[in-house]
Amino acid sequence: MGILNTNTSPNLKTERLLLRQVTLADANEVFFLRSDKAVGKYIARPPQKTLKEAKDYIIARHKDIESHKISYWAITLRKEDTLVGTICLWNFTKNHTVAEVGYDLNPAYQKQGIMNEALAKVLNFGFEKLELHQVDAYTQRKNKGSIALLQRNKFKKHPTRIDEDFPENIIFELDQFSFNQLLK
Numbered sequence: 001m002g003i004l005n006t007n008t009s010p011n012l013k014t015e016r017l018l019l020r021q022v023t024l025a026d027a028n029e030v031f032f033l034r035s036d037k038a039v040g041k042y043i044a045r046p047p048q049k050t051l052k053e054a055k056d057y058i059i060a061r062h063k064d065i066e067s068h069k070i071s072y073w074a075i076t077l078r079k080e081d082t083l084v085g086t087i088c089l090w091n092f093t094k095n096h097t098v099a100e101v102g103y104d105l106n107p108a109y110q111k112q113g114i115m116n117e118a119l120a121k122v123l124n125f126g127f128e129k130l131e132l133h134q135v136d137a138y139t140q141r142k143n144k145g146s147i148a149l150l151q152r153n154k155f156k157k158h159p160t161r162i163d164e165d166f167p168e169n170i171i172f173e174l175d176q177f178s179f180n181q182l183l184k
Contacts, residue, residue, distance in 0.1 A: 009071045014117045019073035022058055026074055029083035030054040033104050042140035044166045075118045084109045087118050089126050097133040127176050137172040138163055154182045
């Protein structure tokens with residue numbers, strides 16, 4: 001098992017994107033993502049009401065990163081440094097072989113393949129560097145965009161697992177073998 005032995009989430013680069021550490025300078029964008037009704041439409045979380053909540057959230061994620069509870073990135077376009085979304089691996093099992101992926105994206109940047117590119121890079125990091133055996137994703141059953149993203153990346157809907165806390169969610173899984181087949 002490959003637990004991340006650093007106190008930051010490492011920068012990850014794709015052709016168009018830089019996934020980097022979220023900082024307090026990103027507070028306005030994080031606040032937008034966590035307060036906007038369109039972004040939060042399918043997420044069971046109360047919208048943030050103040051910029052201070054966004055700053056507190058960023059500080060809490062930094063503590064979680066330092067405690068190896070999460071890897072959390074700002075999604076930015078390589079030509080500009082503005083956060084357009086976030087993506088994370090979190091909710092690790094005790095033996096650090098399974099993690100959950102979570103993500104959100106500013107609606108102005110949706111339908112451009114940005115999240116697909118970010119997810120592919122994070123999955124590669126999770127399976128290659130963290131040596132995960134499986135990545136889970138919980139998404140609301142009406143969230144067609146998220147479901148399509150997961151299916152494009154070879155996630156399979158789990159036939160029996162349910163999210164007892166949020167029955168509107170469905171659970172998808174991607175194991176390391178299936179991910180490796182995606183790369184071939």
